[in-house]
Amino acid sequence: MGQSDLDEQIEKLRNCELISEEEVRELCRKAREILIEESNVQRVNAPVTVCGDIHGQFYDLKELFKVGGDCPKTNYLFLGDFVDRGFYSVETFLLLLSLKVRYPDRITLIRGNHESRQITQVYGFYDECLRKYGSVNVWRHCCEIFDYMSLSAIVDDKIFCVHGGLSPAISSLDQVFITHMFICLRILPLNPDEIEGWGLSPRGAGYLFGGDIVAQFIHTNNLELIARAHQLVMEGYKLMFNNTIVTVWSAPNYCYRCGNVAAILKLDENLVREYKIFDAAPQEVRGLPAKKPAPDYFL
């Protein structure tokens, strides 16, 4: 696969058109070669724009690029959850992955809890692959790539970026925490909460971590900020614990139902932060697929 082929694919995917199963296979092979070299705490240089969950909302991802600038002009760090829920997980993930293959130093993709074989079978990506390709091969290729994705990134040694949050298994970035992080990412969402220490979510939704844990982690690792995604925030982003941790949410009108705005976090070369807020793509642009019913409610 040459660069011009790749550019052609990117152009197709930018128009929300599918590429062939064979092209997906080749793309994933290339991506694997790149991702296998990345660390589980991938180092990233500023300036970079940090983005939260996308969840297959392809036309809203295009809005994101409008607000943040196109890749590779702008460097991007995506905090996972590219797939599931929205109508265009396939196009969304393949576009980001082909950008990764084309501009490996310009875009970093880390893994979210939806980048998993189990969860994609419940939340839509599996069904979407089957519907759009008539087989689950594309889903298989993508799932294999999920396994190669980094679990976290660190921008200029100062801003630690992860999909969900901290896990009881890690206190320092030097530790080998792959297994634990992996399990936590897959099964248990990690959410900051107004508690002390670690807690189990009362609703069985995973771990909670408190401000003291964040403070300790920041101190131990000499950080300025933890950036994470994973939780819907109606205002697009939310700072907690004296601005030491921020949730960035990049899926506007999440699930075409929640009415929220989205945000991205722009870090300049001096790590000065700027939050950019954006809305969902207008109805006429995103045109719901004819076959897919409108979002579910209780009727």
Add this chain to the structure above:
Amino acid sequence: MTSRKLNTSNQDDVIRGTDEDAVTSKLSAVNMGYIKDEYVKWFVRRPARRSPIINRGTYVRNIGLDTLIIKFLEIDDVKKQIVSLGAGSDTRYFHLKSLSRKFHKYFEIDFPEITAKKVLTIRKHKELSDLIGDDAKLGKDNTEIYASDYCLLSGDLRGFVQEMVPWMESNGFDRSIPTLFLSECVMIYMDSNDSNKIVEWAASNLITSMFIVYEQILPNDVFGSTMLQNLRLRNIELRGIHAYPDLESQKERFLSRGWIHAEAVDINKVHDSYIDPKELARISRLEFLDEFEEWHLLAAHYCIAWAYKVTDESQKLLYNKVQFYDYKNVTH
């Protein structure tokens, strides 16, 4: 009932379509193990698997309503009536009957297009017709069923007082028997002028009566306005939502119309406080639900409201028991 008009406007067709949506969701929750119901499968044309958030919501709706309904049925020993407004393909009668619950009469009212389908399904499945009993008779071009404790009537709820009430009475409705009115996402589709007449009538013409409503609230925040917009894309108009947009006005709807006690809670409250933690643990194991923020938003936009009216003051104590058990305020 000859004067009953068959309104076939587009809006009405769409509202009838919501029945299919609801029963499909219910089957999804049954198939995933959230709720038990042997009968709903026969009412679904195209089964579909719903997302975990919808399954959970269907579960809470169902268990919430069932809890109140069963408590109502258990008050002293008298047989009672239920009037299920816009019952659609609801299988609650069959489910309760299979649990040996007894009724004086269980009325279901819906558009004839819907009741005709229901009659067909019931006739097709012996398990259903057996529960209704041998003495069931059909009427009105096979859109109605009259049986000893079950009565399926076709009609338009906009003519409830003038047209449906006399017809119910000729089919065994008894104003002296404690009666429960159920509206599960039904009155929300009606102009409040029309639904108010039902609420008023039920308070002022019966000795003992109870009302349970499950419907949407909070139309004015971003989630709510997005909900109205999305439903409008499907041509569904929640005509009643602005008249009773929150829990307070849901209660007022009853208290200002002759009901002596009314309560309203949103689905978050039912989920977080009124469901046995063991049950919550069980359903959490059925499917992985990770997006609690979205769940909270969705659940905040649905409520269960209930009200009662008794003529005899001493009955108040009994009817106060039609209430949720608060697991949150209990130390185990």
